Amino acid sequence: MEEKIINEELQGQSIVLEKNLGNDRKLYIESYGCAMNFSDSEIVASILSKEGFNTTQILEEADLVLVNTCSIREKAELTVRKRLEKFNAVKKTRPHMKVGVLGCMAERLKSKFLEEEKIVDMVVGPDAYKDLPNLIQEIDEGRDAVNVILSKEETYGDITPVRLNTNGVSAFVSITRGCDNMCTFCVVPFTRGRERSREPQSILKEIQELSDKNFKEITLLGQNVDSYLWYGGGLKKEFANASDMQKATAVNFSALLDTVARTFPKMRIRFSTSNPQDMTLDVIETVAKHANICNHIHLPVQSGSNRILKEMNRLHTIEEYFELIDNIRRILPDCAISQDMISGFPTETEEDHQDTLNALKRVKYDFGYMYSYSERPGTMAARKLKDDVPEEVKKRRLAEIIAVQRESGHYRTKQHLGKxxxxxxxxxxxxxxxxxxxxxxxxxxxxxxxxxxxxxxxxxxxxxxxxxxxxxxxxxxxxxx
Structure with a gap:
C-alpha cells in the first residue's frame, strides 16, 4: 500500500447532495484523509439518503453527524479529535443529535471513543457501511452501536455513490479495497483489511452513469490499483486456489484499463495509486495504446536507500525501481511521474538520506508528496522499530528533499513550453x-x-x-x- 495522497484543500469538507423531498432528517458528514475516504463518504451518503436523511452543511441543524476518518498521519487524527469536541459542544444544545465516527480510525479507537471518553454514539469501520441502517436504529433507541468487522468480500460494487461537492467534470471510481502489502509504516492493511477487487461489470456500469451525466474524466482508485484481479470474487491472496476456469477468465488491471479505455473513448482516464512491486509493463503498454488514458503515473518510492526500503518492507530495490522508471520513459516518453517520499524513517542515516536525494535527482519527478515520518500505532514499524531520528533532523532532511523536488518540478514544467x-x-x-x-x-x-x-x-x-x-x-x- 502507498502512503495515500492527502489533498489538504479538501480536508474536513462537509458534503451536500440534492434533497430527497420525502426525507425529514438531516445528515452532516465531514471527510478527512485520502481520495478513498472521500469516495467512501459518497457511498455512505447514498445509503443514508434511502434511510430518510438529507445532507446539510449547517452543523447546528443536523440530527446525525458523521466524521470519516484517516489514520495515515497523526495530524488527521488530532484534527478529528478537535472536531469531535466541537460536535459534542453543539450536542449540548441538541441532545437528540447523534455523532458517529467512520473509516480508518474506527477500528483502532473504538473502545476509547465509545467507552472511555464517551464522545461518540456510533463507530463504523470501512467495510460496515451497509450495516448503517441497523446501527442507526440502535442509536435511535439509545444504545451505542459499533461495527468494525473487516470483510473479505465487501467492495460496494452494487451501490451507486452519490457525487458530493463535485465539479461535475471528474470523479473517482473505486476498483479495489484493502491492501496485502504490509509496508511497515502503513496502517491501511489493519484498518481496511485484505485486498479484494470489484466486479468489472459494476465498474463499467458506474462509469456509464458518469458518462450519461456528462462527466469527462474518471480516476480508477485503489490503495494499490496495479494489483487489481477479478476472478469471480474473493481475496487477491486466495487466487492460487481458484479453479482453472476462474484463472483462465481472470481480469487483471491491464485488461480492466484496456476495457475501460475502449468502452469509453471520449472519457479521459487516470488511475492511482500504483505500487512499484506490482506495476507491470503491460499496464504501461496499455496506457501507450490509448489516447484517452492520461500520461501520468504516481509511483511512490518512499526512500532511495535499499536498507531503508527493506526496513519499510517495500518489496523492490532502488535498482528495480530505476529499471521500471527507465521502461516507463522508453514506452511513454511524455509520461509524468510523481512520487511519495518519507524522510527520517527509523534508523535512517545521512548516507540513506543522500541515497534518497540521489534518487530524486536521477528520476527528476514532475511532482511529489513528501512527509517526515510519524509513527502510526498498530503498524509493524511502531511495534518493532524505535522512532530514533530526532525531529529537527527529520525536518532538515525533508526541507532538502523538497528543495530538490522543486528544482526537478521546474525542470519538468519547462519541458512543456511552446507545446x-x-x-x-x-x-x-x-x-x-x-x-x-x-x-x-x-x-x-x-x-x-x-x-x-x-x-x-x-x-x-x-x-x-x-x-x-x-x-x-x-x-x-x-x-x-
Missing part, C-alpha cells in the same frame, strides 16, 4: 476570476484566459510560460469529442 496541449477545464483559477484552471494529460495544472470556453470543455492550449508547478498559456481552440 500545444489538450486541457480539461475544471473551474476558475484560484488567483484570478478572468482565468480558467484545468489539467493536461500529465496532470499538470494549466491556467489560461477564459474567453468563451466553459467548465468541462477540452481545449487546446499553447503553453507560453510556467512556474515550478503551474503552466500558463493561451487557448487556441475547442476540442470536439
Amino acid at each position: 500545444i496541449e489538450e486541457v480539461l477545464i475544471e473551474g476558475t483559477s484560484k488567483k484570478s476570476d478572468a482565468d480558467w484552471m484545468g489539467r493536461n494529460s500529465q496532470n499538470a495544472v494549466v491556467v489560461f484566459p477564459k474567453e468563451n470556453y466553459k467548465v468541462g470543455d477540452f481545449v487546446l492550449v499553447k503553453i507560453t510560460d510556467c512556474t515550478s508547478a503551474t503552466l500558463l498559456g493561451e487557448a487556441i481552440e475547442l476540442v470536439v469529442k
